[in-house]
Amino acid sequence: MCVRLVITDAMWDRIEPLMPADPVRGRRWAGHRRTLEAIAWKYRTCSPWRDPPAELGSFTTSHKRLIRWAVDGTWERILAAVLAAADAGDDIGWTVSVDSTVCRAHQHATGASKRGRLGRSEPGDHALGRSRGGLSTKVHLVSDSHARPLALYVTTGQAGDAPAFEAVMARIRVPQGGLGRPRTRPEAVLADRAYSSRAIRGHLRRRGIRAVIPEPADQAGHRLRGGRAGGRPPAFNAEAYKQRNSVERCISRLKQWRGLAMRTDKLALAYQAALQLAAILIWARRYPPGQRSDTQRASAGQDPSLTM
Template sequence: MSVRLVITDAMWDRIEPLMPADPVRGRRWADHRRTLEAIAWKYRTCSPWRDLPGELGSFQTAHKRLLRWAVDGTWERIFTAVLAAADADDDVGWTVSVDSTVCRAHQHAAGGREKGAADRSEPTDHGLGRSRGGLSTKVHLASDGRARPLALVVTAGQAGDAPAFEAVMARIRVPRAGLGRPRTRPTAVLADRAYSSRAIRRYLRRRGIRSVIPQPTDQISHRRRRGRLGSRPPAFDAEAYKQRNTVERCINRLKQWRGLAMRTDKLAIAYQAALHLAAILIWTRR
């Protein structure tokens, strides 16, 4: 059986220096590249772990590595390092688009403990919610100007977009190559009408970030009904708003992995770790 691999030599040259070193005591890590290929294969195909091809090693090794690195924050550290390398090459588009997407959850994703995992990073609801279509998870994300993910947040499927906005923005943190604090402020933020609120506009204005968010019809009508008492309409750059398609293209890239388009993980941290791996491969492909 031949397995189609996704990590090229050029991509691995960027990823390999970021991999954790072998432990001082105990057994050495299994081959990192093969393990990453194994995890990527599982989520690209949405196959059960036990169906992992023998060429990619043991499925227990890949599954344990995914969870261990999710709990200790290794996936996020690698993702942050990849972003820092791209920013050092001036390859990050700082006109950021924010949106969310709903991912259906398979019946295998249900059944986790109600109190969540012992680690605090696992939400008590496991990022699963019930909506009209059944169990689902929502992925909130911010993409750069070239349709690549900058930040990812997982919530239950029925969660609103606007309440998660500040959490997504807080995840944008790109260390600089030299001295100085990490960059956390985009030049502009593009978002659809679901994010049109005074709180969000005030948050962006306070941080000196230009907002490009259209107003929904009901907000426009309410302001006009108040007449002279109504506030001024917020500034809106229709030409800049045309770039908001970058976040839609970013979502399409992530959902090309069938295991991300339909969640089968019981734990939210495992699902988010797979999202981070997909994002890492997207950025190292540049």
């Protein structure tokens, strides 16, 4: 059977040094690269965990490792390291965009125990909510100006966008070289009318971040009816707002993986780990101009995926 893979040699060169070391005791772990390919295959195809091709190894290995590394923060550390490398190469666009997308939940995503062994790592509602459309999960994300995810946060599908704004913004943490603090403050935040509130604008103002958020018609009407007490209209740069499509393109990239467009995971922890893996591969795929690996030179003009 021919399996289409997504991790090129050049991408693996970036990811391999960030992977956890083999345990000191016990048998040697299965190859990390094959395990990542197995996890990516499962979420790209939205197939059951038990159905991977034989070339990708045992499904129990990939599933256990997905959960283990989500609990101990390995996925977050790898994503942070990839972001740090991109920032060191001045490859992050710090005019960021914020938005959310609703992902329908498959019936297999239900039934998880309300009291699991994961403790605080797993929310009690498993980020599953019920609305008119049925069970769903909402993914809140921040993308840079090149349509790549900087931060991800999952909630129930019926949750509002504005209440989750500060939570998703707090997840922007890009380590800097040396002993400095991680960078957490972008230059500007672009968002649609759902994020237009005094609380959000005040939060950005206190942090010294420029807000590019249009004012809804009802808020403008309330302000005008208040006369002088209504205050001035919030500053808005219509030209800069045109770049907000970067977050829509970022969502489209993530949803190319069918297992992310439709959630089948019982645990929010596993679903968010898969989102982080997709983000890691998106960032690892990019290279500074003029720095292309031998594999990329040989396959110039072809699909970056490999076959075996």
